[in-house]
Amino acid sequence: MEEKQNKKIDLLPREEERYKPVEAKVHCRFCGKTSVMKLRACVNVSLHPEEKELVLNGSFFQYECPSCKEKLQVVYPCLYDDMSRALMIYLLPDETEKALAELNSQQHTWSPEMLKAAMVCTMRAVRTPNDLCEKIKIADAELDDRYVELTKAFVFAQFMKQKPDFKAAQVLYERQNGKDGFVMISKEGKTFWAQFPDGLYDEVVRMFSDRIPKKKTTDYELIDANWTANILSKLKE
Ligand SMILES: [Zn+2]
Structure with missing residues (x-):
């Protein structure tokens, strides 16, 4: 802009x-x-x-x-x-x-x-x-973006183990051929797509449904990588 x-x-x-x-x-x-x-x-x-x-x-x-x-x-x-x-x-x-x-x-x-x-x-x-x-x-896709963000953190961590040199610019949810996944975009503009591992999303829902605040709020919320990092850091406490 x-x-x-x-x-x-x-x-x-x-x-x-x-x-x-x-x-x-x-x-x-x-x-x-x-x-x-x-x-x-x-x-x-x-x-x-x-x-x-x-x-x-x-x-x-x-x-x-x-x-x-x-x-x-x-x-x-x-x-x-x-x-x-x-x-x-x-x-x-x-x-x-x-x-x-x-x-x-x-x-x-x-x-x-x-x-x-x-x-x-x-x-x-x-x-x-x-x-x-x-x-x-x-x-x-009728998914919950909070669980998608958490799933993203796991899929991305796994992806980085396989491609440690990948310089990620963006990781975005994207459905391809009817499958849920993430498109990883590198700083050089290369893209990879990784499918949600079987059952991971449902597992994330099970793991985190009690940890995500259920407050009824009228606020707009920023549900992004920082939000996810915050949730995950509480898990370690
Ligand atoms: Zn002009």
Whole structure:
């Protein structure tokens, strides 16, 4: 992202404002020209199912520079809302932890409907569009992202034993040929895909269901590698 546009965007747009596009200046790193882009603070795939594919194929956060036609990735705070899966995911690309704390601290301004939805929905925060896609894919596979993250830690540790020189940039859940697995992406852009070992996910659910806090919360939560490391560190105590 070339510029920080998020300052101009209300972190929690009101219902009637969610689909009102926000204008932001985008500086093109190819031709140097600045143009005005319309940003959308919310993707509601229950109302607009066609937009889910745009998020998954990356084009939702792509913008074509009107001057030179190059494609730019413009990433900004955006709420992904899928009521059919009771899933709300907030993409918070800049200073994620800080933005998340701010977002959760604004709950007194949420509407009663929003608070009611927040009680029953899976509420997540993510840092990047790739992380957002991963959460969507996990929900589509009807898996629990917390157990998927824990499974990821085990599969990745096993993978690193076999390939100690692998410099991982990202490890993301991905289903291939109907099988659950993780795609490992190296810093050089090499990718490997590793299937969930038989029974591991169910074993992880059994092992951790008592260790994962069951608090009923309306907070958006960041369920990532740090969260997993925290859970695993408690296991050693
Ligand atoms: Zn341009």
